[in-house]
Amino acid sequence: MKLHYIPALFLVLASCLGYADSKPTGLELGYRDMYNLQFENAHRQFEDWQRAYPADPMGPVSNAAAYLFSEFDRLHILESEFFTNDSFFEHRAKLSPDPATKQAFISQISKTKQLANSALAKNPNDKNALFASVMMLGLQGDYAALIEKRDLTGLSYLKDGRAMADRLLQVDPTCYDAYIAVGVENYLLSLKPAPLRWLLRMGGAQTDKETGLKNLQLTAEKGHYLLPYARLLLAVAALRDQDKGKARTLLAGLAHEFPLNHLYVRELNHLQ
Numbered sequence: 001m002k003l004h005y006i007p008a009l010f011l012v013l014a015s016c017l018g019y020a021d022s023k024p025t026g027l028e029l030g031y032r033d034m035y036n037l038q039f040e041n042a043h044r045q046f047e048d049w050q051r052a053y054p055a056d057p058m059g060p061v062s063n064a065a066a067y068l069f070s071e072f073d074r075l076h077i078l079e080s081e082f083f084t085n086d087s088f089f090e091h092r093a094k095l096s097p098d099p100a101t102k103q104a105f106i107s108q109i110s111k112t113k114q115l116a117n118s119a120l121a122k123n124p125n126d127k128n129a130l131f132a133s134v135m136m137l138g139l140q141g142d143y144a145a146l147i148e149k150r151d152l153t154g155l156s157y158l159k160d161g162r163a164m165a166d167r168l169l170q171v172d173p174t175c176y177d178a179y180i181a182v183g184v185e186n187y188l189l190s191l192k193p194a195p196l197r198w199l200l201r202m203g204g205a206q207t208d209k210e211t212g213l214k215n216l217q218l219t220a221e222k223g224h225y226l227l228p229y230a231r232l233l234l235a236v237a238a239l240r241d242q243d244k245g246k247a248r249t250l251l252a253g254l255a256h257e258f259p260l261n262h263l264y265v266r267e268l269n270h271l272q
Helices: 026-035 039-052 058-074 080-084 086-090 099-122 127-147 151-171 176-190 194-202 209-222 227-240 244-257 262-270
Strands: none
Touching: 026 039, 026 058, 039 058, 058 099, 058 127, 099 127, 127 151, 127 176, 151 176, 176 209, 176 227, 209 227, 227 244, 244 262
């Protein structure tokens, strides 16, 4: 059974998000550093945020994202071939995570869960806690599938993250970052053979490709923390559909905005 997994990391872009019009927060600066592969700077920003706002689950979940993304960079996980070549993905080897990074990641995830659950116990409609929970589930799914090669576990987190995103969108339909979780589940599971899609739908999963792309586009156009990452996922989708022009446009924009991230330049060179 082929289980192709697209990551759900959550990243931020300063100029795309209008930071030039207002001073970016430490949290926003941390995401920008993370997406520029400046991980030490990102951790410093996220740790400062946690000290300043100890009850905010966005601090630890963002730091967890930085730990995970640093592993992705070290292990060369985010190359396009990894996600566009089904045979390459299906026969990939199980990777060896860095023990210290894994422990730090787990610690930040645990802290996120504690803080988010505490906030939701007081207010079940706490948008910040709901969003942190969506991010947490996405990160756990990424780690399970892409590093530990536990695909079914990764897809379980994916489903839970989509359900949490639906809950958040019922509270605030304008939280455009949350649409990426809906988009990823629908697009990813739409790639499965028809009988498997039917079984997944019976289990409550959403498997419509057009719905997936529509939701990814919403985040790519109107999102905040996830806007750049939605554009990356759309570039991957374009490559799978052999639309190199669209992929080139999306990757060129990301390469321009994140000059320290070597991934986009390398992927653009592959399209020349």
